[in-house]
Amino acid sequence: MKNKNLIYNNFIQKEYLSSKLNKKIGKSYSSTIKKITVNLDTAKNSFHTLSKNYKFNFNMKQLNRFKKFKTVAVVGIGGSILGSEAIYFFLKKNIKKNFIFINDINEDKLQQLKDKKNLNKILFIVISKSGNTIETLSNFMALKIIKKNSKNIIIVSEKSDNPLYLLSQKMNLFHIEHNNYVSGRYSVLSEAGIVPAYLMGINVSKLRKNLLFHFKNINNKFLKDSSIKLTNLFKRNLFKNIIFFNYAPQLDKFLYWNQQLIAESLGKKGRGFFPSVSKAPKDHHSLLQLYLDGPKDKLFYIFCEENKKKDKVINVKNFNNKLNFLKNKSLSRIKVAQKNAFIKTLKKNKIPFREFKIKNFNEETLGEMFSYFMTETAIIGQLSNINPFDQPAVEQVKISTKKNLV
Numbered sequence: 001m002k003n004k005n006l007i008y009n010n011f012i013q014k015e016y017l018s019s020k021l022n023k024k025i026g027k028s029y030s031s032t033i034k035k036i037t038v039n040l041d042t043a044k045n046s047f048h049t050l051s052k053n054y055k056f057n058f059n060m061k062q063l064n065r066f067k068k069f070k071t072v073a074v075v076g077i078g079g080s081i082l083g084s085e086a087i088y089f090f091l092k093k094n095i096k097k098n099f100i101f102i103n104d105i106n107e108d109k110l111q112q113l114k115d116k117k118n119l120n121k122i123l124f125i126v127i128s129k130s131g132n133t134i135e136t137l138s139n140f141m142a143l144k145i146i147k148k149n150s151k152n153i154i155i156v157s158e159k160s161d162n163p164l165y166l167l168s169q170k171m172n173l174f175h176i177e178h179n180n181y182v183s184g185r186y187s188v189l190s191e192a193g194i195v196p197a198y199l200m201g202i203n204v205s206k207l208r209k210n211l212l213f214h215f216k217n218i219n220n221k222f223l224k225d226s227s228i229k230l231t232n233l234f235k236r237n238l239f240k241n242i243i244f245f246n247y248a249p250q251l252d253k254f255l256y257w258n259q260q261l262i263a264e265s266l267g268k269k270g271r272g273f274f275p276s277v278s279k280a281p282k283d284h285h286s287l288l289q290l291y292l293d294g295p296k297d298k299l300f301y302i303f304c305e306e307n308k309k310k311d312k313v314i315n316v317k318n319f320n321n322k323l324n325f326l327k328n329k330s331l332s333r334i335k336v337a338q339k340n341a342f343i344k345t346l347k348k349n350k351i352p353f354r355e356f357k358i359k360n361f362n363e364e365t366l367g368e369m370f371s372y373f374m375t376e377t378a379i380i381g382q383l384s385n386i387n388p389f390d391q392p393a394v395e396q397v398k399i400s401t402k403k404n405l406v
Contacts, residue, residue, distance in 0.1 A: 001219070001221070001222040003213070003219075004360070005358070005360045005362070005364055005365040006357065006358060006365060006369070007306070007357040007359065008222055008354075008355070008356055009354065010222075010225060011346070011347065011352060011353050011354065011355070012229050012233070012299075012353075013350050013352055016238055016239075016352060017229060017232045017233070018236065021235065021236070022228055022229075025228045025232060025235075029227055032379055033215075033223075033379070037215055040215075041053045044181040045181055045182075045389070046181070046182050046183045046186035046187075046374070046378070046389055047375075047378070048181070048182075049189045050211045050212060050371050050374075052208075052212075054189075054190070056191060057176055057177040057178075057179070058176045058195070060198060063198055063199060066123050066152075066154065066199055067199065069097075069121070069122065069123035069152065069199075071097065071098045071117065072097060072098070072099050072100070072122065072124075072125065072199055072200075073102060073113070073123070074099065074101050074102065074103075074127065074196055075102045075124060075126045075127070075136055075139050075140055076102075076103065076126070076133075076136050076192075077103055077128075077133060077135045077136055078133075078184060078185065079129070079185035079186070079187055079260060080128055080129060080136070080156075080184055080187070081101055082185075082188075082253070082260055083189075083370070084099075084101070084188070084192070084196035084197065085101050085256070086188070086253045086254040086257040086366070087188075087193060087197050087200065087202060087207075087366065088101075088196075088200060088253070089250060089252065089253040090251065090253070090361060090366050091202060091361065091362070091363065091366065094201075094202075095200045095202070096201060097200060097201065100113065102139050105138060105139065114143070114144075119143065120152060122152065123154070123199070124140075124143070124152060124153050124154070125156065125195060126140050126153065126154070126155050126156070127155075127156040127157070127195075128157050128164055129157065129178045129182075129183075129184045129187065129192070130157070130158060131157035131158055131160065131163055131164035131166075132162050132163060134401060134402070134405075136164075137164065146171060146173075148172055149171070149172045149173075153173045154173075154174050154176065155167075155168045155173055155174065155175045155176070156176045156177075156191050156192055157175070157178050158177065158178050158179075158180050159175075159177045160180070176191050176195060177191070178190070178191055178192060183389040183390075185264055185265065186261075186389070188257065188370055189207075189370060194207075202363060206362070206364050206367070207363040207364075207366060207367045209363070209364050209367060210365075210367050211368070211370075213368050213371070213372075214368075214371070215375075223372070223375065223376060226354075226376055227376055227379045227380055227383065228383075230376070230380050231379075231383040233299065233352075234271065234273065234384055235384055237271060239273070239297055239298060239352070240272075240297045240298075241276060241297055241298045242273045242274070242276070242298075242299050242300075242301060243275075243278050243291065243298050243299070244258065244277045244278060244301050244303060245280050245283070245300050245301065245302045245342070246277065246279055246280055246303045246304075247280045247281065247302070247303065247305070247338075247339050248304055248305040250305075251303050251358070252277065254366070254369065255277045255303065256277060258373050259276070259277060261373060261374065262275045262373075262377055263275055264391050264394070265377050265378065265381050265386075265388035265389070266377065266380060266386060267393075268386050268387070268393075271384070271386075273299070280335075280342070281338045281339075284338060292345060292349065292351070296351070298351070299352050299353065300351065300352070300353035301354050301356065302343065302355045302356070303356050303358070304335075304336070304339050304358070305332075305357070305358045305359075306357050306358065306359045307335075307336070311332065356369075
């Protein structure tokens with residue numbers, strides 16, 4: 001399927017699919033997508049963030065006072081920060097500000113920030129849906145920046161009896177409510193992702209422009225085809241791994257966002273795809289042997305860009321004639337040749353794959369990709385009788401961690 005921003009293709013061979021199961025899933029798909037689209041504008045769930053009627057718990061004018069900051073540090077973990085990282089690195093060429101992402105407990109990184117920067121000149125955006133996230137709270141406290149009436153702190157959390165919200169009230173810090181019905185890993189198009197995006201200088205209206213692209217008429221065919229085929233593979237447990245084979249470096253952070261989305265949404269009841277980010281062409285020389293000649297348990301998602309760069313390699317006329325195959329070739333053309341060779345080999349060996357080719361690195365493209373993968377993942381979960389919005393196993397570890405700290 002093609003549009004002005006993206007080209008999507010599925011190459012999942014029929015022998016891996018049960019036609020009987022396809023028909024059964026197809027019937028369920030129709031009712032599932034109908035329920036989503038009919039209730040999109042009113043339902044209090046994560047799908048509502050795709051609606052044109054979604055109302056933010058802030059207005060842009062409230063954020064204008066923070067535009068003066070040239071350096072912004074986003075403090076969070078998992079779904080609260082991966083989305084804004086994906087936005088920043090996908091659109092970085094157009095962003096003039098410096099963004100720092102504090103997304104793990106890393107003492108050295110925190111100390112380097114405290115040593116080299118005047119923290120009063122940095123805007124800190126602290127995001128935790130629950131307001132209870134241990135890593136986020138720990139980093140926020142360790143920075144030692146909290147002062148009453150601080151003008152360089154924004155807190156995004158649920159408005160409930162949680163430490164982060166209560167702290168914002170006690171210290172009179174600028175607080176934005178995170179809707180409790182939006183799951184963290186589905187929150188990039190809500191306050192958690194849009195607040196940082198706006199302060200990056202991103203056109204938020206354009207980012208949200210194509211969110212419903214795959215719900216419309218002919219475009220829905222690809223979403224339907226993909227959801228049914230992937231649910232078929234998921235239920236039959238034929239492929240345990242999804243390899244994001246990435247030829248476009250700007251997409252790295254987007255793929256880590258996608259990794260969490262798929263892993264946490266579908267990894268339940270003894271089933272799940274294990275999504276792994278693999279950098280190409282670098283991994284042609286480290287993992288390709290395993291990918292092509294190892295266990296046949298992998299489904300490949302190939303990401304690339306339709307690049308028109310004119311970067312030429314060095315002139316080879318003064319060197320050995322054996323280098324002539326590189327003559328006047330751009331680096332992007334070399335990558336395309338490697339990608340096409342990889343795809344040819346996958347086809348020859350009947351290894352299933354999907355290809356996503358980015359034609360334009362802009363807000364509309366990124367918004368479309370966010371909405372597509374969120375929708376597809378959630379639908380696969382629902383068609384497989386799995387709740388794609390909870391994370392019960394993660395909660396067990398969180399509870400145990402707090403007990404260990406008491």
